[in-house]
Amino acid sequence: RTGDSQQDKKVDAVKDALFHLLGEVTIRKPSFLDALFFPQDDESRIVEYLNLAHKTIDVCVFTISNDYLAWALYDLHKKGVKVRIITDDECSTNRGSDIQDLADAGIPCRLDSDPNAHMHNKFAIIDGHILVNGSFNWTQQAVEKNQENLSIIDSEELCQKYTKEYEKLWAKFEHE
Amino acid sequence: RTGDSQQDKKVDAVKDALFHLLGEVTIRKPSFLDALFFPQDDESRIVEYLNLAHKTIDVCVFTISNDYLAWALYDLHKKGVKVRIITDDECSTNRGSDIQDLADAGIPCRLDSDPNAHMHNKFAIIDGHILVNGSFNWTQQAVEKNQENLSIIDSEELCQKYTKEYEKLWAKFEHE
Numbered sequence: 001r002t003g004d005s006q007q008d009k010k011v012d013a014v015k016d017a018l019f020h021l022l023g024e025v026t027i028r029k030p031s032f033l034d035a036l037f038f039p040q041d042d043e044s045r046i047v048e049y050l051n052l053a054h055k056t057i058d059v060c061v062f063t064i065s066n067d068y069l070a071w072a073l074y075d076l077h078k079k080g081v082k083v084r085i086i087t088d089d090e091c092s093t094n095r096g097s098d099i100q101d102l103a104d105a106g107i108p109c110r111l112d113s114d115p116n117a118h119m120h121n122k123f124a125i126i127d128g129h130i131l132v133n134g135s136f137n138w139t140q141q142a143v144e145k146n147q148e149n150l151s152i153i154d155s156e157e158l159c160q161k162y163t164k165e166y167e168k169l170w171a172k173f174e175h176e
Numbered sequence: 177r178t179g180d181s182q183q184d185k186k187v188d189a190v191k192d193a194l195f196h197l198l199g200e201v202t203i204r205k206p207s208f209l210d211a212l213f214f215p216q217d218d219e220s221r222i223v224e225y226l227n228l229a230h231k232t233i234d235v236c237v238f239t240i241s242n243d244y245l246a247w248a249l250y251d252l253h254k255k256g257v258k259v260r261i262i263t264d265d266e267c268s269t270n271r272g273s274d275i276q277d278l279a280d281a282g283i284p285c286r287l288d289s290d291p292n293a294h295m296h297n298k299f300a301i302i303d304g305h306i307l308v309n310g311s312f313n314w315t316q317q318a319v320e321k322n323q324e325n326l327s328i329i330d331s332e333e334l335c336q337k338y339t340k341e342y343e344k345l346w347a348k349f350e351h352e
């Protein structure tokens with residue numbers, strides 16, 4: 001019996017060591033790690049990921065003139081998801097820009113009005129843990145013609161870095 | 177002794193089960209998972225990552241006119257790293273483009289010459305397992321003025337998807 005209990009302790013020690021090792025050298029496998037490439041993919045693939053949102057979507061894109069993506073954001077806003085948008089001013093006054101419509105619908109939008117620099121990012125953070133990021137602007141041209149990419153990464157660690165930058169830009173563009 | 181060897185088998189079974197679990201629910205923690213934000217970061221951060229290359233760098237960027245980054249690619253090429261570059265034609269003839277210099281130095285470069293669509297990607301794959309991807313164009317403007325980002329992700333799984341797209345574009349632009 002004494003031998004058994006000593007062996008049990010050894011078993012527990014092995015278990016503890018392995019769980020410790022697991023914490024040190026691994027992260028949880030992301031529920032997904034995907035890449036979209038345009039023009040072969042289309043906006044519906046992006047909307048699938050946006051629709052995973054339960055709580056928040058923080059969008060930070062140079063321009064939004066793709067109606068399909070704008071409608072997706074509008075629908076999520078109506079469902080109670082807290083949508084925020086940062087975009088670049090020059091593009092928001094372009095023909096076809098959906099920013100004014102989205103702002104009128106009650107979605108908080110902030111604009112970069114610096115004429116000498118562009119808010120050139122094209123990323124979105126979904127529920128604080130899914131990053132959508134790449135070269136893809138939220139336009140029709142980007143879908144139909146250009147070679148573009150988006151990587152979709154489920155990582156709280158990476159999203160924390162992007163959320164920090166998002167909050168910085170959100171504060172910066174408050175009065176612009 | 178029989179009791180001991182049965183316990184040893186149990187210990188082995190726990191170990192096997194945990195290693196199996198480890199393979200099922202986890203991936204190896206990336207040696208890094210980083211994000212760069214401009215203008216607060218600078219090109220030296222990108223060069224640090226490029227310099228991790230031992231074998232290959234596949235660059236797929238809309239434009240290269242940042243001398244600091246072009247020099248880094250040239251240095252790696254001289255050291256024996258297999259560098260390849262895909263870029264967009266309109267930009268390669270822009271003033272300040274470094275593409276002709278890099279091609280003259282012996283780096284294989286392929287150009288998108290379609291006037292109606294842009295090769296708008298801005299990614300690089302290092303040694304087949306590190307992806308550098310975001311909004312950042314390899315220009316001076318991108319570093320100094322624009323709000324831009326790059327995520328740096330050590331993931332073979334993700335890089336396999338980007339390498340597949342890279343080879344597709346490399347073949348597509350062979351005769352352009």
Ligand SMILES: [Zn+2]
Nearest residue numbers: 088117118119
């Ligand atoms: Zn601007």
Ligand SMILES: [Zn+2]
Nearest residue numbers: 264293294295
């Ligand atoms: Zn082009």
